[in-house]
Amino acid sequence: MTENSARIFNTSSSEYIAMTDKNSLVDNMSVYPAEVTVTTTDNEIRTTIQQSLIDPDAETHVYKRRWYILLAYSLLACTQGGYWNTWGPIAASSEDAFGWSDADIALLSNWGPISYVLATFVMSWVVDVKGLRWACLSTAIMVAAGAGARCITDQPPYVKWTVNIGQFLNGLAGPVAMGVPPALSALWFPVKERTTATAIATILNGIGVGISFALGPYMVPDRISNQNITASNYSSSNTTERISQERHDIMIYMYVEAAWAVFVLLLILVYFPAKPPKPPTLSASVERMDFMTGAKTLIRNARFWVICATYGISLGVFNCWQSVLDVILKPHKIDESEAGWLGFYSILAGCVGSVILARFADVFSRHMKMFLLLLYISGTGCFVWFTLLINGTIPESTYSLYAAIIAQLY
Numbered sequence: 001m002t003e004n005s006a007r008i009f010n011t012s013s014s015e016y017i018a019m020t021d022k023n024s025l026v027d028n029m030s031v032y033p034a035e036v037t038v039t040t041t042d043n044e045i046r047t048t049i050q051q052s053l054i055d056p057d058a059e060t061h062v063y064k065r066r067w068y069i070l071l072a073y074s075l076l077a078c079t080q081g082g083y084w085n086t087w088g089p090i091a092a093s094s095e096d097a098f099g100w101s102d103a104d105i106a107l108l109s110n111w112g113p114i115s116y117v118l119a120t121f122v123m124s125w126v127v128d129v130k131g132l133r134w135a136c137l138s139t140a141i142m143v144a145a146g147a148g149a150r151c152i153t154d155q156p157p158y159v160k161w162t163v164n165i166g167q168f169l170n171g172l173a174g175p176v177a178m179g180v181p182p183a184l185s186a187l188w189f190p191v192k193e194r195t196t197a198t199a200i201a202t203i204l205n206g207i208g209v210g211i212s213f214a215l216g217p218y219m220v221p222d223r224i225s226n227q228n229i230t231a232s233n234y235s236s237s238n239t240t241e242r243i244s245q246e247r248h249d250i251m252i253y254m255y256v257e258a259a260w261a262v263f264v265l266l267l268i269l270v271y272f273p274a275k276p277p278k279p280p281t282l283s284a285s286v287e288r289m290d291f292m293t294g295a296k297t298l299i300r301n302a303r304f305w306v307i308c309a310t311y312g313i314s315l316g317v318f319n320c321w322q323s324v325l326d327v328i329l330k331p332h333k334i335d336e337s338e339a340g341w342l343g344f345y346s347i348l349a350g351c352v353g354s355v356i357l358a359r360f361a362d363v364f365s366r367h368m369k370m371f372l373l374l375l376y377i378s379g380t381g382c383f384v385w386f387t388l389l390i391n392g393t394i395p396e397s398t399y400s401l402y403a404a405i406i407a408q409l410y
Contacts, residue, residue: 061276062189065271073180074201075264076140078205079264082208083146085109085213086167087108087163087167088326090220091336093222093336097246102324106323107164112319127183132180132183136268138176140265140268143173143177146165178205181197181201185197185198191281206347209343210351213339216253217340219253221249321383332396334401342405342406357375389401
């Protein structure tokens with residue numbers, strides 16, 4: 001290896017992920033890459049970076065405004081996650097108000113992953129080529145437009161169309177809302193703050209989902225359960241008045257969400273540059289690999305698809321289950337409010353657990369494969385426990401349902 005070059009190998013060995021000269025390990029290194037060459041051999045990515053010397057006195061600066069950037073993005077991620085989960089926590093009221101079925105509620109949640117898949121490649125290109133401002137601004141516009149579309153009408157059958165369009169637009173914002181934190185922290189934060197910044201931005205998307213579990217049933221009370229309507233007195237109930245009130249509550253909820261989405265859009269619009277005037281570290285100015293070159297390299301790499309499938313399947317199963325929690329628990333006499341708090345506590349446990357488990361992952365980094373295997377086994381065990389409970393295979397109780405739901409998210 002020459003003095004001004006470095007080779008980075010992606011291998012199966014846990015001993016070395018990177019081989020480089022000692023000077024390039026220092027964050028304040030005096031080299032920038034001038035040329036990047038990528039080759040793929042036997043499912044391994046080999047990247048050679050030719051570096052050229054630069055002025056060691058090049059200016060860097062850590063701006064206080066980085067916290068505003070982090071706040072604005074975190075609110076955007078929180079909003080997108082919460083709006084995706086709008087309808088699950090108020091499923092019973094929505095079905096009663098608009099004549100929807102459980103399948104309609106499931107489709108509304110399903111637009112999130114469907115739109116995500118459709119937008120992933122395009123939004124990845126926007127982040128890589130156009131920069132964070134264009135990516136986050138377009139994302140905020142899609143979230144606000146989606147929230148606005150849901151406010152157009154509350155009259156069936158048109159409301160089904162407007163709500164589905166709104167969910168689709170919100171789902172298109174998913175790739176940036178969930179995938180940008182590492183890029184943002186690398187551009188704006190010094191090395192010692194990047195992990196914290198990434199964690200904050202990442203967790204906020206999940207916190208938005210948790211807030212929707214608590215806010216939805218609060219804004220749209222389950223009036224059927226509150227009235228304790230039975231088969232004997234259902235016909236004597238003022239059904240028209242109840243449905244009218246439910247629609248009113250839902251539309252107020254939609255107006256509040258739309259107003260908040262516009263506020264977040266204004267935060268991004270007023271100030272959210274693509275990058276700071278000066279990088280926080282010299283390494284933050286390293287030019288990224290050409291987008292198409294990187295994309296082609298990943299597509300041809302079998303190990304990438306294994307990791308992608310492992311993460312995608314587990315996250316997909318979890319998100320689909322979580323978004324229809326109210327529908328799943330409805331036959332077990334758990335109303336919207338209680339199901340909402342179940343979802344809220346489970347998300348809260350997941351956020352706390354992510355911080356704790358991240359620390360364990362750092363400590364046991366040499367045994368990462370075993371660590372991940374244990375987590376997947378425990379998560380699968382909790383899902384099996386929950387399934388056996390709701391199917392009546394083992395005795396059911398409120399405490400056991402709470403424990404199974406919170407444990408599997410933790």
